[in-house]
Amino acid sequence: MAKAGRGSDQFPLRLPSGLRDRIKRKAEGNGRSMNEEIVRALEFAFPEPVSISARLEELQVLFTAMGKVRGYDTAVDILTEEILSVIEAAAEGRDPSIDEASISDLQKAVKSWHRAREKDLADRRKAVDEKYNSASEES
Structure with missing residues (x-):
């Protein structure tokens, strides 16, 4: 004892x-x-023990940073999609080794991840729109 x-x-x-x-x-x-x-x-x-939520937050930061590297957009998108599909499968409860609390954490993380990706996409669109709007105004 x-x-x-x-x-x-x-x-x-x-x-x-x-x-x-x-x-x-x-x-x-x-x-x-x-x-x-x-x-x-x-x-x-x-x-x-490693917190799934904490690791997913770290991944989200990593993928955001990777997305800013020019010239590798397609590779980063493919990698992100593959990892996200694995995480989503776990969040849907398709891995019997994952307990209910972890599944709940994964579901929250996936929602957060999707929101962050939507914001990132909206920011990219806005940057492109601003670039071309300012270019057309100068013409």
Whole structure:
């Protein structure tokens, strides 16, 4: 059972024969304590859960930035559509490994994504209209 100590959970652990020595050698080689070495290994094996909503927001920012790169519009659009179709399938509940709360988060993110894409498209149209309207006024 975990015990509180130094502000962190403690857990007594039985190590198989020889493992303690391997951990000690590795820790010394890396200039860390055995505890730090064990915690790093555990963090690697058991990473912190990732929020689907947060990751989708990051993707939305990334695709907006990619869309501003000239000359790759078609490739960016194809990539965006493919990723969005995967996300939409998950949001529709077609992946049985995704729980209801995550599906709800995905649905909200997809709506937000569509709104952002519509705004981006409207901004692009406006920029093109302004460009050609100002060009025709100068003529």
